[in-house]
Amino acid sequence: KNEVEQSPQNLTAQEGEFITINCSYSVGISALHWLQQHPGGGIVSLFMLSSGKKKHGRLIATINIQEKHSSLHITASHPRDSAVYICAVRQTGNQFYFGTGTSLTVIP
């Protein structure tokens, strides 16, 4: 079983701030996913990572396989970024483990 820890659990930021959400896991993985869950409950995939760094618009995701750690960064945060951000890891095979999520609120 893979223990997936996210921090912080809750985060409030002013519009424009740079945001970092962290994820650590306990067992080797084949891939790590960052997901965004909207207030209505729907889930959208942001990134899938197995190494290095990916960037999409204002979002950047990094992963350090040796340290079993990933970060999600949001630059120039905006109120529409308010959501729950979830880290999920896929182990060899196709078993997934999810973090508890980080609830982000961006205040105008």
Added chain:
Amino acid sequence: EPEVTQTPSHQVTQMGQEVILRCVPISNHLYFYWYRQILGQKVEFLVSFYNNEISEKSEIFDDQFSVERPDGSNFTLKIRSTKLEDSAMYFCASSLGLALPGELFFGEGSRLTVL
């Protein structure tokens, strides 16, 4: 843009009844998944399905649960005899594959309420 669709969006059932949740994955995707999220809790993996068989399942996915791809397009989750603790949001997802980028595409979810 292709999307994963789920029906029903909300189902209310009596304890002990059978429930079937339906999903239509993205048409060229090869891997299909069911996850659930009990209200206020984290998302939990239930099962993954590939090549017409289960490839992985969690300890939650006991004999009361089954999955099927009856017609090459639908992917269903059946709960044989629902319990109160089965009340949750159930998400279907699909991905293109493991070797290729395996980004997950989620449906909007089916909320199951067991009374």
